[in-house]
Amino acid sequence: MTLAGEFAKANHEVIHAKILRAIGVEPLCVIDHHHNWAWTEEAPDGRTVYVHRKGATPAKSGQLGVIPGTMGDPGYVVRGLGKPESLQSAAHGAGRVMSRNRALKELSAKRTRAATSLREASR
Numbered sequence: 001m002t003l004a005g006e007f008a009k010a011n012h013e014v015i016h017a018k019i020l021r022a023i024g025v026e027p028l029c030v031i032d033h034h035h036n037w038a039w040t041e042e043a044p045d046g047r048t049v050y051v052h053r054k055g056a057t058p059a060k061s062g063q064l065g066v067i068p069g070t071m072g073d074p075g076y077v078v079r080g081l082g083k084p085e086s087l088q089s090a091a092h093g094a095g096r097v098m099s100r101n102r103a104l105k106e107l108s109a110k111r112t113r114a115a116t117s118l119r120e121a122s123r
Contacts, residue, residue, distance in 0.1 A: 005034060031077065033057065033066045044084040051087050059083070059090040067092045072116045 009032065020027060038052040057065040061082025067090065069075035082088050098106070 001038065005037060009034075029064065031064045031066055041087070043087075051089070053089050056089040056091045058088060059086070060088045065090060 016027075016030075036054055038050045039058070041049060041051050043049045057067065057078070059065055059078070059080030059082065061080055063080040063082075065078050065080060067076040067078055078090060080088065080090065
């Protein structure tokens, strides 16, 4: 898993560098945000544990993280509080109202575009 994560991170760095160069801008900051990952960390009692943050982002004290949005809602850059009771994590609340298969059967592309346009217009 570590090798795959390092490979993905290196690829993202190359892609982001090329995009930034193509549009002629410099990043203000870089937030390394692994998704669906397990970290080796020290638990509050001193034990070494694996922390799998499915549906959460690391939130050590002062650490920048990302709470992703949806097609119709913005994402957020957040700063961690380092709460040991949450294993220094922040839930990002990206739950689904329905399964992907159900959405494919019940939702049309036209309806989705219309709903997204309405949300963007209300901002």
